Amino acid sequence: MARVLDKLLLFIYSLIILAASFAALGAASGIIESSDAIASVRSLYDGWGVRTAVIIVSAVSLLISLRFLYIALRRGGGAAPSIDQRTDFGDIRISLETVENLALKAASRQRGVQDLRARIRVTDAGIDISIRAVVDGDSPIPSLSEEIQRSVKDYVEEITGIPVANVAVFVANIVRTQTFKNRVE
Incomplete structure (x- = not known):
């Protein structure tokens, strides 16, 4: 308001x-x-x-x-959005940018992935991660997408300790490889 x-x-x-x-x-x-x-x-x-x-x-x-x-x-109005957790030793704040970078790191480890972008949303069930990828087109897209989903979910949960509710992968395009034809003279 x-x-x-x-x-x-x-x-x-x-x-x-x-x-x-x-x-x-x-x-x-x-x-x-x-x-x-x-x-x-x-x-x-x-x-x-x-x-x-x-x-x-x-x-x-x-x-x-x-x-x-x-x-x-006023102070504190420009704080970066974060995920707050309380432990026995104190509070932990993890910025959404950190979670985004972790998701990109995990997704980039997959073979056949070129250009990646991520968007993070916090929900009651956990974190929703949306990955936008450009792939090389040599690997089957369904299996590549599942591998990206699995690796991002496991990696983010392992590193942050925050449950990942959903990882959505959107394959935006495939990389066009240039083919050169030899000229015969």
């Missing part, structure tokens, strides 16, 4: 800054006549309608600025 509110505040703040920037550019470049600018400033002092609108917009901008300043300065 806080993220949605922050996005809405950022949108409103951006609109206010955009309008102020256009007004400043117009005044500085001479598009807005000085007599019009002076008349606009005088209207701030003459009527309550314009004065009230400027007070409201200024107060909203000030509050939004304070909110963004708080977000920028």
Whole structure:
């Protein structure tokens, strides 16, 4: 909920800054006549309608600025996503990036795999790992996929101690090998 509110505040703040920037550019470049600018400033002092609108917009901008300043300065908000475990000796935190690199390491050990990418999701049942692979096309894809699934699951569970609920393998493509034909002259 806080993220949605922050996005809405950022949108409103951006609109206010955009309008102020256009007004400043117009005044500085001479598009807005000085007599019009002076008349606009005088209207701030003459009527309550314009004065009230400027007070409201200024107060909203000030509050939004304070909110963004708080977000920028608070500590711990930018912590990397991790999996937390409690042991008898204390807490263990393993980043999702670490789990991703372990999955890629295990998958890359399989023969016939070229380009790998991984995505990690934490669920109630454990970790869901999605592997995207480009293979050489010389090995049967079903057996290669099963080997990748088995090795990734076993390796990640062994190293991290976290149960792996699912390993999905998506074979995106096969590597094209270039074949050269000898020219006969």
